[in-house]
Amino acid sequence: MDLVRTVAEALAGAAGLPCEDLEGLLEVPRDEALGDYALPCFTLARRLRKAPPAIASSLARAFRPTALVREARAVGPYLNLRLDAAAVAAVVLPAVLEAGEDYGGSREGAGRTVVVDYSSPNIAKPFGIGHLRSTVIGAALCRIHRRLGWRVVGVNHLGDWGTQFGLLNVARERYGREPPPGVDPLHHLLGLYVRIHREAEADPSVAEAGRAWFRGLEAGEPARLAAWRECVATSVAEFDRIYRLLGVDFEETRGESSYNDRLEAAVQRVREAGLLATSEGAQVVDLAAHVERLGGGEPPIEEPILLRKADGATLYATRDLAAVLYRAEVHRFERCLYVVGAPQALHFRQLFALARLLGVPGSEGLVHVAFGHYLGMRTREGSIVFLEEVLEEAERRSAETMRASGKFASLYAELPGEELEAIARAVGVGAVVFNDLKNRRIKDVEFDWDRILAFDGETGPYLQYTHARLASILRRAGEGPPREAAWGECADERVAPVVRRIAGLPAAVRRAAADHEPSIVAGYLLDLAQSWNRVERQEGMKVIDAPPARRGALLAVVAALRMTLASGLSLLGVRPLARM
C-alpha cells in the first residue's frame, strides 16, 4: 500500500509524464483546506516550456477523476488534488490491519547487508548518560533497516583495550581487587578508575606505571591477561543489564582487542598499496597526497592518519582499519554505519578515505552517523550521571504518577504487582529513550533531569498513553475491527486527516533509514498521535456508542492507529503498552 504512488498513477495519464517523476514532486499542502496532495508545477515549467499556472490549469482540464483522486483543481501554479476520503480509508485501513504491528516496512532492503557499529562503551569506564545516544540511535537504526528487509549486523565494538587497563589494574594492585563488603564489583572498579585517574593527573609516575602495566598485558603476560578478563567480564555484566532494560541486542559483540592479531596484516596491506609513509618516526598515510585519486570533489584531508606510533605501538585508527577489513570480509556489507559522537568526524573521514584508497568492498557505503553529546557532565571529574540512575529515577516518577491517577484502582486493580512494576519501568525507559531520539541527532542536548524525565508534551509517555487509550477502546468494544466497513464513515473532516496520517508511516520509515535519522519516525508519531487526540478529545467523538455502521469503521481506524503507533514505537525502542 503506497498512497502517494497511487495518486501519482492517477495523475500520470493526464500529465503524460512518468509516474515516478510525479511521485517525487507531490507534496502535502500546508493548509489542508487546499487539498490532500498538491503538485507544484514550477519544476515542470522548464521541461514543458510553459508557465507554471498554465501547466496547472491544463493538467486540471486533462485530469479524469479516479476512484481515489476525486478532483484536481488548478490554483495558481499548483495543481491541488482532492482525494476521496472513503476510498483512501478503504485502501489504507485494511492494508494496515493486515500488516499489523509490522506495518511500515517493505522489501527494499532484501538481499542487502548493513553493519551498524553502535553503543561501543569502554570497559572499565562508567556507562554514563552519554552512552545512551549511540546505543539508542544505533538500535533504532538497526530495527528500522530490519523492518525494510535488510540483513542487519549490529555490532558492539567494545573499547576493551588500551592504556586505561594499565591504570585500572595498577589501582587494583594498590587498593585491592576485591570490592569491600556491600559494594558491587562494578562500582568498586569505577571507584578505582576515578581515584587512579585523579592521582595520575597529579603524579606522572602513576601514569607511567599504568603504561608499563599495559605493555605487560600487550606482551601477553598470563596473570595480566587474567586480570584484564576479569575487568571485561565485570563491565559486560553491567552493560547487559542496561541492554536488557533498553531492549537492545547485538548480532556481534567484538571488542577492539579481538583485532590485535589482525593489526600487522592491516598495516601490511596499506604498505603494499604504496600508501604508507614515515613521518617523525611514526607510520602514517598522507591522505592529502592520495585522496584526489578518489575523485568526488571532496576537500582534501590535511591531517595524516597515524597507523603506528614512533615506538611501534598501534593506535585507534589501526584497530578501526582492521575492523573495517574484517567486516568487509566476513559480513560483506553494502553499508556500514558508525554511530559515534560528532567530535570524531575527522577520524572517520580519514578512516573512510583510507578504506576507499585500499579499495575495500563496500567502502562507498561507510557512513559516520554523528550525534551531539549530552552537555554538563565530565567523566574525569566524577560528576558522572549514570544511565542506570536516570532510568531508575524515571521508573520511580512513573510509578508515582500511576499511583496518583484517579483511575488507579479501576485500571490496575486486577494486575499483579510485578506487572505494575514492569509498566512503570517501560514508561520510565520510554521517556528517556524517546527524549533522546526525538530531535535530530546532531543537536547537543543539555542534561536536565526535568526535561529528560518529562511525561507530558512531546514525550514517549504521551505516545504510550495515546496507545494505551486506543487499546482500552478496543478492549471495551469487545470485538475486533471489521475487514470491511462502511468506509464513508471515515470521510468526515475529523476522521479523514487521521486516516491520511496513518498512511504516512512507510514514508517516514524509509526517510529515517535514508537519512540515518530516527527522529523522523519520532516526529511522525507525535503528529499522528496529536491528530487523533485532537479529534477525540475536542469533538468528544465516541466509537463504542456509535451507530453500527460508524462503529465498525471507527473501530478499524482505532485498530489501525494503534498498530501504527505500536509499530513506530517499537522501532524506536519504546514499548507500546496496553495499560499504563
Add this chain to the structure above:
RNA sequence: GCGCCCGUAGCUCAGUUGGAUAGAGCGUCAGCCUCCGGAGCUGAAGGCCACAGGUUCGAGCCCUGUCGGGCGUACCA
C-alpha cells in the same frame, strides 16, 4: 590559524529534493473531567528564521562574507 557542526517564539526543537499565510512542545495567562483513560484537550500572548550581500519567478533551506557558540586539528579513544 585552518577544518567541521550549530544559530528559527522566553526555553527545547520541527520545517521534505528551494514552493502557497514559518509550526509544535515546555513555560506564562484563561478555560474543559455527568470522563470509551485529565500522563489528555481548547484558546490567548509570543517571530527583521543571528547579520549583510548574492543566485532564483520564489530562500528558514542554496552560494559568499561577518558575528556568536561548540568540536576537532599526529603518536589518547
